[in-house]
Amino acid sequence: MKIGWIGLGAMGWPMAGHLHGAGRLDAVYNRSPEKASAFAEQHSGVRVKTGLAELAEAVDVIAICVSADHDLLAVIDAIEPGLQAGQRIVDHSTVSPTTARELAGRLRNKQVGFVDAPVTGGVEGAVKGTLAIMGGGEWEDFHALEPLFDAYCRVHHHLGPSGAGQAAKAVNQLMVAGIAEAVCESLALMDKLDLPREPMLELLAGGAAGNWFLDKRGRSMLADEFDIGFHPKLLFKDLKICKALCKEAGFESAVVDQALSDYKQLIDSGDNGRDISALIRIKSP
Amino acid sequence: MKIGWIGLGAMGWPMAGHLHGAGRLDAVYNRSPEKASAFAEQHSGVRVKTGLAELAEAVDVIAICVSADHDLLAVIDAIEPGLQAGQRIVDHSTVSPTTARELAGRLRNKQVGFVDAPVTGGVEGAVKGTLAIMGGGEWEDFHALEPLFDAYCRVHHHLGPSGAGQAAKAVNQLMVAGIAEAVCESLALMDKLDLPREPMLELLAGGAAGNWFLDKRGRSMLADEFDIGFHPKLLFKDLKICKALCKEAGFESAVVDQALSDYKQLIDSGDNGRDISALIRIKSP
Numbered sequence: 404m405k406i407g408w409i410g411l412g413a414m415g416w417p418m419a420g421h422l423h424g425a426g427r428l429d430a431v432y433n434r435s436p437e438k439a440s441a442f443a444e445q446h447s448g449v450r451v452k453t454g455l456a457e458l459a460e461a462v463d464v465i466a467i468c469v470s471a472d473h474d475l476l477a478v479i480d481a482i483e484p485g486l487q488a489g490q491r492i493v494d495h496s497t498v499s500p501t502t503a504r505e506l507a508g509r510l511r512n513k514q515v516g517f518v519d520a521p522v523t524g525g526v527e528g529a530v531k532g533t534l535a536i537m538g539g540g541e542w543e544d545f546h547a548l549e550p551l552f553d554a555y556c557r558v559h560h561h562l563g564p565s566g567a568g569q570a571a572k573a574v575n576q577l578m579v580a581g582i583a584e585a586v587c588e589s590l591a592l593m594d595k596l597d598l599p600r601e602p603m604l605e606l607l608a609g610g611a612a613g614n615w616f617l618d619k620r621g622r623s624m625l626a627d628e629f630d631i632g633f634h635p636k637l638l639f640k641d642l643k644i645c646k647a648l649c650k651e652a653g654f655e656s657a658v659v660d661q662a663l664s665d666y667k668q669l670i671d672s673g674d675n676g677r678d679i680s681a682l683i684r685i686k687s688p
Numbered sequence: 689m690k691i692g693w694i695g696l697g698a699m700g701w702p703m704a705g706h707l708h709g710a711g712r713l714d715a716v717y718n719r720s721p722e723k724a725s726a727f728a729e730q731h732s733g734v735r736v737k738t739g740l741a742e743l744a745e746a747v748d749v750i751a752i753c754v755s756a757d758h759d760l761l762a763v764i765d766a767i768e769p770g771l772q773a774g775q776r777i778v779d780h781s782t783v784s785p786t787t788a789r790e791l792a793g794r795l796r797n798k799q800v801g802f803v804d805a806p807v808t809g810g811v812e813g814a815v816k817g818t819l820a821i822m823g824g825g826e827w828e829d830f831h832a833l834e835p836l837f838d839a840y841c842r843v844h845h846h847l848g849p850s851g852a853g854q855a856a857k858a859v860n861q862l863m864v865a866g867i868a869e870a871v872c873e874s875l876a877l878m879d880k881l882d883l884p885r886e887p888m889l890e891l892l893a894g895g896a897a898g899n900w901f902l903d904k905r906g907r908s909m910l911a912d913e914f915d916i917g918f919h920p921k922l923l924f925k926d927l928k929i930c931k932a933l934c935k936e937a938g939f940e941s942a943v944v945d946q947a948l949s950d951y952k953q954l955i956d957s958g959d960n961g962r963d964i965s966a967l968i969r970i971k972s973p
Contacts, residue, residue: 523895535894558894560887571888574878578897581870588943589863595937596855602845603856609820609843610808611918612863614899633896652880654973657946658873665942688939 405429406551407462409455409478410496411438413631414522415468417529418495418555422466423449425554432458459485464548468495471640472502479506488514493548497521497637499644500539500566500573507540507565516544519565521572522556523579526631527619533557537575539567573645580642580662582616583679590625591686600625620680629676638679639666690714691836692737692747694763695781696723698916699807700753702814703780703840707751708734710839717743744770749833753780756925757787764791773799778833782806782922784929785824785851785858792825792850801829804850806857807841808864811916812904818842822860824852858930865927865947867901868964875910876971885910905965914961923964924951 407430408419416438422428423446430450433439439451452458459465459482469475475496482492492515494503503519510517518540528534536552536559538545545561552559562571589612593603604621607613620632642663649656669675669685676684692715693704701723707713708731715735718724724736737743744750744767754760760781767777777800779788788804795802803825813819821837821844823830830846837844847856874897878888889906892898905917927948934941954960954970961969 523891523897525896528895533894535891537891558890560884560891562883562887567883570881571878571883571891574874574881574883574888575892575895575897577877578870578874578892578899578902581873582867582897582899585863585866585870585943588866588941589859592862592934592937592939592941593856593859595939596859596933598847598852598856598859599845602847603859605843606808606820606822606845606856607860607863609818610813610860611810611900611904612808612860612867614863614867615896617863619896648881649877652877654877654880656873656877657950658870661942661946 404464405462406464406466407432407452407458408466408468409433409458410468411442412468412470413526414495414529416442418468418534420446421532421555422551427551427554429462430458455481456483456485458482459490460487463490464551465490465492466495466551467492470496470637472498475502475506486510486513486515491516491518491544491547493518493520493551495520495522497572497576497641497644498569500569500648503539503569504566516541517565518544518548519568520548520552521568523572523575525619525633529555535559537562537568537571539563539569540565569644570648573641573648576638576641577645577656577659579616580638581658582614583682584658584662584665586614586617586621587624587680587683587686590621591683591688594625595688616680620678624680624683629678629681632678632680634677635666635669635675635679635681639663639670642666689749690747691749691751692717692743693751693753694718694740694743695753696727697753697755698811699780699814701727703753703819705731706817706840707836712836712839714747715743740766741768741770743767744775748775749836750775750777751780751836752777755781755922757783760787760791764795771795771798771800776801776803776829776832778803778805778836780805780807782857782861782926782929783854785854785933788824788854789851801826802850803829803833804853805833805837806853808857808860810904810918814840820844822847822853822856824848824854825850854929855933858926858933861923861926862930862941862944864901865923866943867899868967869943869947869950871899871902871906872909872965872968872971875906876968876973879910880973901965905963909965909968914963914966917963917965919962920951920954920960920964920966924948924955927951
């Protein structure tokens with residue numbers, strides 16, 4: 404099974420790296436070709452493809468890790484001329500369930516399997532190879548891809564038909580956004596009350612408020628460091644997907660509404676950091 | 689150092705039990721005396737005191753674990769006739785920082801040390817003896833009490849003068865309430881979208897949304913079980929303390945405002961369960 408990887412960003416690079424480490428990666432493509440060349444230099448035996456259709460022609464499985472719906476749609480349009488019946492595409496990007504369903508239908512007509520497989524676990528999870536995958540699509544397609552997933556994931560589950568993985572990711576992002584609100588407000592209040600940071604972080608983490616975001620971002624956000632992590636613009640995009648999904652389902656989410664409003668303010672404020680923990684900047688009076 | 693314990697509720701009972709296990713508990717008092725008798729029956733050598741002043745006369749350290757400001761004030765009023773210079777009082781209840789400061793001042797006049805030492809870690813933490821203590825007051829008083837804390841806590845820190853422990857607990861409760869909002873909304877949306885519960889819980893817990901509340905309450909709330917845990921009325925009380933503290937500090941908290949509104953609705957709805965995860969009932973459409 405030859406595998407081609409499209410998208411070598413903060414998540415895609417380490418994920419493709421693990422796939423290479425498992426001896427399963429054949430070719431890569433990236434929108435900015437220097438990054439693909441740099442990847443191939445660091446990972447011997449991996450071929451760089453400069454065209455998307457060319458990559459599609461050369462492999463059995465195409466893994467995609469890009470940012471948003473329009474990026475994914477552009478990738479699919481560009482690889483389509485190179486696709487052959489029996490191939491499989493797995494998309495690790497976070498897009499709307501509707502986009503996932505539409506693409507799966509369109510590719511089914513070409514006898515190409517499409518699996519929506521967004522991931523969670525952050526950049527740390529990608530680097531460590533401990534991501535969690537939320538899968539949607541035909542079970543046979545998902546099952547055939549599981550050996551790949553094992554290279555960069557700790558847990559992966561097939562959750563239903565096309566779009567189910569993206570719907571699950573939207574649920575996950577609601578939780579992530581709500582926890583970020585809670586942690587950023589709490590730490591801003593902690594500073595406002597002049598409570599000592601180090602013992603407070605240990606106490607907060609050790610009780611009923613314990614959470615991943617506090618563990619991984621608590622110290623860095625208090626040190627005003629926002630260089631790595633998950634970009635506010637990406638969470639904002641995910642929350643808009645979640646909002647649309649809630650609307651379709653007739654579900655009211657106070658958490659999504661508050662987070663959309665807060666992240667809009669953060670993004671509009673300009674230099675807003677490259678991690679969602681920069682939210683503390685607008686929570687600190 | 690003879691120790692007396694006041695308040696044998698869901699938290700106080702197991703905490704006092706650990707103190708007895710460590711060979712450090714002399715006497716107990718509880719508002720409903722049958723509970724104190726039942727405790728003494730299960731913990732040999734512990735004396736039951738039927739009066740608060742009588743308990744105060746008999747020990748060096750008085751530990752208190754009651755529900756709210758007015759309960760604590762009533763206990764202090766009642767023990768006051770029995771207090772002697774050189775004694776120490778440690779309060780594990782969650783009350784306002786103002787109440788803690790006022791009591792510390794009043795007791796200092798009698799040369800009695802008062803430490804505010806609210807705990808976090810839930811009923812599970814109390815049962816396992818793995819609570820976290822947030823301490824305020826004179827450092828000497830806190831330090832003298834640390835051997836007690838070791839019996840039922842994993843971590844304890846002195847955070848500043850009287851009221852600092854309660855201020856820290858308010859910060860903690862803001863985080864707890866915001867996480868509960870995020871988790872309850874997410875799981876309600878998950879059900880609304882017909883996503884399969886068990887794989888979803890594993891995926892959510894395994895990524896960037898991972899948190900204590902999801903681990904400990906996710907399955908039970910989905911099974912409509914709210915029999916144990918932290919009562920919504922107590923969180924509502926804590927959030928009112930936090931709201932007042934925010935107001936004093938000139939701090940706006942969207943999380944506290946939303947949670948106060950939601951828990952008011954939950955409590956007003958009548959049979960609202962005995963754990964804050966019952967919030968999912970008003971989040972499910």
